[in-house]
Amino acid sequence: MSATILALPDQSTARIPKMNYLSKENGLLSWLLTGDHKRIAILYLISITFFFFIGGSLAGLIRLELLTPQSDLMAADTYNKVFSMHGLIMVFFFLVPSVPATIGNFFIPMMVGAKDLALPKINLLSWYLYILAGGLMLYTMCTGGVDTGWTFTTPLSTHYLNTNVAGAALAVFVAGFSSIFTGLNFVVTIHKMRCPGMTWFRLPLFVWSHYAASILMVLGTPVLAITLVLVILERIAHIGVFDPAYGGDPLLFQHLFWFYSHPAVYIMILPGFGVISEVVSTFSRKRVFGYTAVAFSSVAIAVFGFFVWAHHMFIMGISNYAALVFSLLTMLVAVPSAIKIFNWAFTLYKGSVTFETPMLYAIGFMGLFTIGGMTGVFLGSTGTDIHLTETYFVVAHFHFVMVGGMLMAFLSGIHFWWPKMTGRMYPEKISQFAAVVTYIGFNLTFFPQFILGMLGMPRRYASYPPEFQVLNVFSTAGATVLGVGYLLPVLYLTWSLKYGQIAGNNPWQATGLEWQVQSPPLSENFPEIPIMDHEAYDYEWLDRQQAKEVASV
Amino acid sequence: MSEPHAPEHHIVSPKVYLAIFFSLLVLTALTTAASFVEMYVFNVVVALAIAVVKASLVVLFFMHVKYSSKLTKLTLASGLFVFLGLLTMTLADYISRAWGRW
Amino acid sequence: MSDSTAIDNNVAAATHLEHPPYQRHHFETIAQQFDATNFAMWLFLLTEIMFFGGLFTAYLIMRNWYYPAFVEGSHYLSIVWGTTNTGVLITSSFTMAMGVWCAETRRKSGLILCLVLTFVLGIVFLCIKGIEWHGEWVEHHVPGLNYSVQNFVNPASNPEVYAEYHDKPLGADMAVRTEEYFFLYFAMTGMHALHMIVGISILVFMIFRARAGAYTNGHVTFVENFGLYWHFVDIIWIFLFPLLYLISRHG
Numbered sequence: 001m002s003a004t005i006l007a008l009p010d011q012s013t014a015r016i017p018k019m020n021y022l023s024k025e026n027g028l029l030s031w032l033l034t035g036d037h038k039r040i041a042i043l044y045l046i047s048i049t050f051f052f053f054i055g056g057s058l059a060g061l062i063r064l065e066l067l068t069p070q071s072d073l074m075a076a077d078t079y080n081k082v083f084s085m086h087g088l089i090m091v092f093f094f095l096v097p098s099v100p101a102t103i104g105n106f107f108i109p110m111m112v113g114a115k116d117l118a119l120p121k122i123n124l125l126s127w128y129l130y131i132l133a134g135g136l137m138l139y140t141m142c143t144g145g146v147d148t149g150w151t152f153t154t155p156l157s158t159h160y161l162n163t164n165v166a167g168a169a170l171a172v173f174v175a176g177f178s179s180i181f182t183g184l185n186f187v188v189t190i191h192k193m194r195c196p197g198m199t200w201f202r203l204p205l206f207v208w209s210h211y212a213a214s215i216l217m218v219l220g221t222p223v224l225a226i227t228l229v230l231v232i233l234e235r236i237a238h239i240g241v242f243d244p245a246y247g248g249d250p251l252l253f254q255h256l257f258w259f260y261s262h263p264a265v266y267i268m269i270l271p272g273f274g275v276i277s278e279v280v281s282t283f284s285r286k287r288v289f290g291y292t293a294v295a296f297s298s299v300a301i302a303v304f305g306f307f308v309w310a311h312h313m314f315i316m317g318i319s320n321y322a323a324l325v326f327s328l329l330t331m332l333v334a335v336p337s338a339i340k341i342f343n344w345a346f347t348l349y350k351g352s353v354t355f356e357t358p359m360l361y362a363i364g365f366m367g368l369f370t371i372g373g374m375t376g377v378f379l380g381s382t383g384t385d386i387h388l389t390e391t392y393f394v395v396a397h398f399h400f401v402m403v404g405g406m407l408m409a410f411l412s413g414i415h416f417w418w419p420k421m422t423g424r425m426y427p428e429k430i431s432q433f434a435a436v437v438t439y440i441g442f443n444l445t446f447f448p449q450f451i452l453g454m455l456g457m458p459r460r461y462a463s464y465p466p467e468f469q470v471l472n473v474f475s476t477a478g479a480t481v482l483g484v485g486y487l488l489p490v491l492y493l494t495w496s497l498k499y500g501q502i503a504g505n506n507p508w509q510a511t512g513l514e515w516q517v518q519s520p521p522l523s524e525n526f527p528e529i530p531i532m533d534h535e536a537y538d539y540e541w542l543d544r545q546q547a548k549e550v551a552s553v
Numbered sequence: 554m555s556e557p558h559a560p561e562h563h564i565v566s567p568k569v570y571l572a573i574f575f576s577l578l579v580l581t582a583l584t585t586a587a588s589f590v591e592m593y594v595f596n597v598v599v600a601l602a603i604a605v606v607k608a609s610l611v612v613l614f615f616m617h618v619k620y621s622s623k624l625t626k627l628t629l630a631s632g633l634f635v636f637l638g639l640l641t642m643t644l645a646d647y648i649s650r651a652w653g654r655w
Numbered sequence: 656m657s658d659s660t661a662i663d664n665n666v667a668a669a670t671h672l673e674h675p676p677y678q679r680h681h682f683e684t685i686a687q688q689f690d691a692t693n694f695a696m697w698l699f700l701l702t703e704i705m706f707f708g709g710l711f712t713a714y715l716i717m718r719n720w721y722y723p724a725f726v727e728g729s730h731y732l733s734i735v736w737g738t739t740n741t742g743v744l745i746t747s748s749f750t751m752a753m754g755v756w757c758a759e760t761r762r763k764s765g766l767i768l769c770l771v772l773t774f775v776l777g778i779v780f781l782c783i784k785g786i787e788w789h790g791e792w793v794e795h796h797v798p799g800l801n802y803s804v805q806n807f808v809n810p811a812s813n814p815e816v817y818a819e820y821h822d823k824p825l826g827a828d829m830a831v832r833t834e835e836y837f838f839l840y841f842a843m844t845g846m847h848a849l850h851m852i853v854g855i856s857i858l859v860f861m862i863f864r865a866r867a868g869a870y871t872n873g874h875v876t877f878v879e880n881f882g883l884y885w886h887f888v889d890i891i892w893i894f895l896f897p898l899l900y901l902i903s904r905h906g
Contacts, residue, residue, distance in 0.1 A: 219631075222704075223639065226710055524681065574752075581742060600897035615748055
């Protein structure tokens with residue numbers, strides 16, 4: 001890669017600023033009792049990385065088991081527990097908090113020009129709830145595990161299983177409140193804490209997409225909470241509304257569960273959209289094409305997202321007419337998603353594109369998310385869905401969206417904002433290598449699963465007919481490559497904390513307010529509250545600003 | 554007294570509170586009384602209508618929504634909208650399950 | 656939700672204009688702080704709407720499925736206690752609203768009186784609820800613990816209720832579904848009572864703080880926001896009352 005926009009200060013004289021949020025106070029207590037959104041973001045970053053690697057190891061076990069057609073590495077029961085725990089940890093302890101609780105927590109107050117989130121103590125509380133829930137989930141895992149799948153499907157979960165369903169449900173319940181409080185904090189901050197001049201249409205698109213995701217967190221999560229309470233009650237009291245043996249309706253559970261869990265996939269992916277908007281704009285030196293359309297498409301996804309949930313239930317015996325309506329509404333979600341993809345592509349068009357690591361991940365995101373999204377449309381149409389649902393096609397589809405989409409976006413964002421968070425650059429060459437390895441590994445892992453699904457291999461089984469083995473071997477091999485791709489950033493990012501180059505205020509020449517202050521930032525972000533006097537992504541404003549600085553020197 | 558709140562902050566007078574309080578008591582008596590009258594399907598309609606009126610009174614006056622910003626009103630409206638979405642879309646499935654099977 | 660002490664008095668804070676001690680360091684003005692916490696409370700209430708919304712949905716669907724069982728089940732609730740409790744809760748909402756007014760107009764003793772009254776009425780509500788629950792226990796109507804369908808396969812076994820409603824005996828398959836009604840009854844009133852208990856605990860805290868003059872110095876945010884919560888719990892009951900007690904009397 002020849003061209004780069006990277007502008008680092010002279011390394012022989014540059015120093016990390018002495019006063020910053022990291023150096024302000026020392027000691028464990030100053031972290032555990034902090035109200036500073038940046039420190040809480042770091043706490044979250046460490047915790048979700050921890051859970052990501054637990055969930056990732058479980059995924060490794062799953063792929064290892066599926067290397068051979070027989071159930072030989074572990075018993076079928078154990079396999080059920082492993083994939084259930086993989087799903088629960090990855091969904092509730094990695095994907096849902098991934099970008100919002102780390103990058104969002106760190107940068108939303110800075111992007112809107114505030115000193116902190118509106119409710120710093122609630123923010124800290126939400127981290128503690130997350131840790132409590134995570135501890136409970138690990139305890140559940142170590143004391144027998146749970147084998148319902150991450151969906152807690154009734155009556156399996158309420159009637160037939162003797163595993164720790166109640167513990168796992170309680171953990172998800174608590175994690176849900178952690179997510180509610182994060183979302184609530186963001187909505188209040190975005191509404192009430194914007195600095196003078198920061199109108200809604202001057203907000204970075206990162207903020208818009210978090211706004212949409214936060215609305216979903218606030219309105220969707222409580223329904224999951226009450227549903228899980230009913231599941232727990234049903235297990236304890238042996239009476240309830242979900243188990244047909246007691247006169248309940250398992251479909252009612254599905255309705256209530258997916259009322260949250262479908263919007264939950266937008267909770268997971270929308271913040272990723274925000275990252276991609278920032279990165280694509282910065283590395284093409286252009287304002288995001290159709291800013292307003294991209295902003296509103298986030299909100300549209302949030303609104304439509306509430307009215308499509310029954311597409312998870314097409315084969316479960318819901319009414320054909322309802323299936324028709326939900327199928328149609330599902331297609332509608334593809335429109336705002338496509339608006340985003342097209343607008344990012346148009347942003348690239350005639351931009352001065354450079355290919356630093358965040359951009360590599362972002363381009364990976366655009367490709368993989370498009371495939372994930374398009375296969376989502378297949379699954380949204382009833383006829384195709386009846387053939388493909390509960391096969392590996394579905395597994396491949398949501399891994400393309402969640403891993404190929406969200407995880408790529410997360411890594412893109414981490415690399416993009418790493419210099420701001422730590423004051424130091426990550427090593428460029430090896431990180432580009434990691435991005436490429438991740439991309440190759442990902443495709444090798446999950447593309448064969450589309451074919452497996454089309455051929456009819458069902459999900460959630462420890463064994464499969466021998467004719468599926470070739471593709472499964474490909475998939476397992478890919479998972480190994482993917483694992484290397486995820487391990488590398490942990491190593492070199494840790495390394496860079498001490499040995500990375502000094503980044504300076506604005507290594508990417510980006511326009512966001514967060515880039516105009518020192519890195520790492522001060523405890524209250526800004527020496528004085530900024531006044532926003534230009535549009536978002538206004539690179540000419542940045543040029544003028546820099547010209548002014550040079551002139552004054 | 555220094556101005557501690559946003560300028561539009563409205564202090565509702567006790568008279569209003571008292572009037573609302575009595576209306577709520579009257580409506581409670583009314584809804585209980587109505588339940589003793591046989592009105593077939595309208596028993597449900599009347600009971601829920603009165604409940605909606607009571608809830609609106611509480612929301613508008615006790616919770617100050619009548620005097621609040623558009624944002625508060627919008628927030629409340631969006632909550633009700635999503636709740637009604639949950640209710641109607643779920644019911645849409647239940648109601649139409651038997652269609653076409655007679 | 657908010658705290659009356661500014662926690663961070665470093666250099667940056669010192670450059671600010673004079674502001675009251677209860678303004679948190681990261682807000683520019685006290686109006687912004689009030690707006691933000693008030694809005695946050697409303698958002699929290701939205702989550703509560705959706706939380707109870709799931710229960711209401713379940714109730715609606717189950718009631719339509721097992722209509723006769725829900726009708727006869729509800730005949731065993733006491734309409735007198737239900738109406739009384741509605742009155743109690745509405746009165747407590749009124750005293751809470753008056754408390755907010757006292758705080759706004761800086762009437763310290765009035766505020767304490769209102770809070771204490773709200774507290775007492777909340778306790779009274781829970782006591783009445785407890786009496787009702789105890790009644791259900793005696794009648795063997797607690798699902799999962801001591802449930803018996805006796806009253807529904809043989810309505811004459813409870814002469815009092817039978818005299819009033821003349822319920823027909825339910826078939827065995829429908830009679831067991833009355834347990835479904837009582838399950839939802841306990842889930843809904845229990846969840847509501849849990850919210851009351853949380854509210855009452857916060858009230859105790861507030862009474863002590865009010866005696867120290869915390870809310871009559873112009874900083875009414877906490878009282879206002881708690882008031883919103885309390886009224887919201889009241890509204891839930893306003894819907895639970897007709898749904899559980901009233902609408903099935905002529906089923």
